[in-house]
Amino acid sequence: xxxxxxxxxxxxxxxxxxxxxxxxxxxxxxxxxxxxxxxxxxxxxxxxxxxxxxxxxxxxxxxxxxxxxxxxxxxxxxxxxxxxxxxxxxxxxxxxxxxxxxxxxxxxxxxxxxxxxxxxxxxxxxxxxxxxxxxxxxxxxxxxxxxxxxxxxxxxxxxxxxxxxxxxxxxxxxxxxxxxxxxxxxxxxxxxxxxxxxxxxxxxxxxxxxxxxxxxxxxxxxxxxxxxxxxxxxxxxxxxxxxxxxxxxxxxxxxxxxxxxxxxxxxxxxxxxxxxxxxxxxxxxxxxxxxxxxxxxxxxxxxxxxxxxxxxxxxxxxxxxxxxxxxxxxxxxxxxxxxxxxxxxxxxxxxxxxxxxxxxxxxxxxx
Numbered sequence: 001x002x003x004x005x006x007x008x009x010x011x012x013x014x015x016x017x018x019x020x021x022x023x024x025x026x027x028x029x030x031x032x033x034x035x036x037x038x039x040x041x042x043x044x045x046x047x048x049x050x051x052x053x054x055x056x057x058x059x060x061x062x063x064x065x066x067x068x069x070x071x072x073x074x075x076x077x078x079x080x081x082x083x084x085x086x087x088x089x090x091x092x093x094x095x096x097x098x099x100x101x102x103x104x105x106x107x108x109x110x111x112x113x114x115x116x117x118x119x120x121x122x123x124x125x126x127x128x129x130x131x132x133x134x135x136x137x138x139x140x141x142x143x144x145x146x147x148x149x150x151x152x153x154x155x156x157x158x159x160x161x162x163x164x165x166x167x168x169x170x171x172x173x174x175x176x177x178x179x180x181x182x183x184x185x186x187x188x189x190x191x192x193x194x195x196x197x198x199x200x201x202x203x204x205x206x207x208x209x210x211x212x213x214x215x216x217x218x219x220x221x222x223x224x225x226x227x228x229x230x231x232x233x234x235x236x237x238x239x240x241x242x243x244x245x246x247x248x249x250x251x252x253x254x255x256x257x258x259x260x261x262x263x264x265x266x267x268x269x270x271x272x273x274x275x276x277x278x279x280x281x282x283x284x285x286x287x288x289x290x291x292x293x294x295x296x297x298x299x300x301x302x303x304x305x306x307x308x309x310x311x312x313x314x315x316x317x318x319x320x321x322x323x324x325x326x327x328x329x330x331x332x333x334x335x336x337x338x339x340x341x342x343x344x345x346x347x348x349x350x351x352x353x354x355x356x357x358x359x360x361x362x363x364x365x366x367x
Contacts, residue, residue: 008365009022058070
C-alpha cells in the first residue's frame with residue numbers, strides 16, 4: 001500500500017513566496033514519489049497542516065491570515081477536497097502591530113480526544129480553542145487564552161507575547177507553548193506549560209528565557225522526562241526536566257544550535273527528537289544546516305555530534321518518515337525537500353540524492 005506526503009507552503013506576494021497550494025505526493029516505495037495533486041487555496045499561505053488520527057481530515061491554517069480550512073482526504077487516491085473554513089479569531093488591535101498580518105496563526109493541533117483544535121495565533125497573542133463540530137466543520141473559537149507581555153502604562157493598550165507552537169506531552173494531559181517576546185507589543189520570551197481539561201486551558205508553569213532569544217519550536221522526549229526548546233534568534237537549545245505530574249519545567253542545559261566559530265546571521269527554525277529517543281536534530285536558517293545531537297539516556301542532556309548541509313537554502317521545517325529511517329528538510333528558499341538517510345547507530349544524516357520540487361515549502365505531513 002502506498003503512503004502519502006502533504007506539503008504546506010507560502011503563496012503570498014507579500015512574503016515573496018512561490019507556492020501554488022498544498023501538494024500531495026504518493027510514495028510507492030522508498031525514494032519513489034509521484035505528485036498527484038496541487039490544490040490551490042482560496043486563502044493565502046496554507047502554511048501549517050494537521051491530520052486527524054484516522055487521516056480522513058486535514059486542517060490547514062493560513063499564515064498572515066485569520067482562517068483555518070478543513071479538507072476531506074480520499075483514502076484511495078490521497079487527494080484532498082475542500083469542505084469548509086472558519087475564523088481563528090479577531091486581530092489584536094494593539095497600535096504597534098502590523099494590521100496586514102491579521103492574527104497570523106502559525107500552528108494548530110488536535111487535542112488527544114480530537115474534540116477540539118488549538119491554534120497559536122502569533123500576531124494576536126493568544127491560543128484559540130475551536131470545537132470539532134462534525135467531520136466537515138469547526139466551530140467559531142469557543143475561547144481565547146491571552147498571553148501577556150510586559151506591564152503597560154495606565155490607559156495604554158495591553159501588551160502581548162506571541163505563541164509559536166503547541167505540542168502535547170506524551171502524558172497527553174499537558175502541552176508546551178514556546179512564546180516569543182517581540183518588540184511590537186513589548187512581549188516576553190518564555191516557555192509555558194498548560195493543562196487541557198474538558199475544553200479549558202489552564203497554565204501550570206512558565207519559565208522566562210533570555211530576552212531577544214525568541215523561543216520558536218519544542219519537542220518532548222518519547223519517555224516524557226525531558227523537553228527541548230529551540231530559540232530562533234538566540235540559536236540555542238534549552239533542555240528542561242519535565243514533571244508530568246505537576247506540569248512543570250526545570251532548565252538544566254543551554255547550548256548553541258550552531259558550530260563554534262559561526263558569526264554570521266542565522267535563525268534557528270525546527271527541532272525534532274528521533275522516535276528512538278537517542279538523537280535530536282535542529283535546523284539552522286542562514287547556516288543552512290541540520291545540527292545533530294546525541295541525547296544522554298540517563299539525564300536527557302545533549303552533546304553535539306555534527307552538522308550537515310540542509311541540501312538547499314533556508315530549512316524552515318523538518319520531518320522524519322513514519323518509520324524514522326529518513327529525514328526531510330523543507331528548504332523554503334530553494335523550493336525543495338531534501339531527503340537524508342538516518343544512521344540508526346550514530347544518528348548521522350547522509351543525503352540520499354533525492355530532491356523533491358516543492359515551491360516555498362513550510363510543512364510536511366505523512367500518512
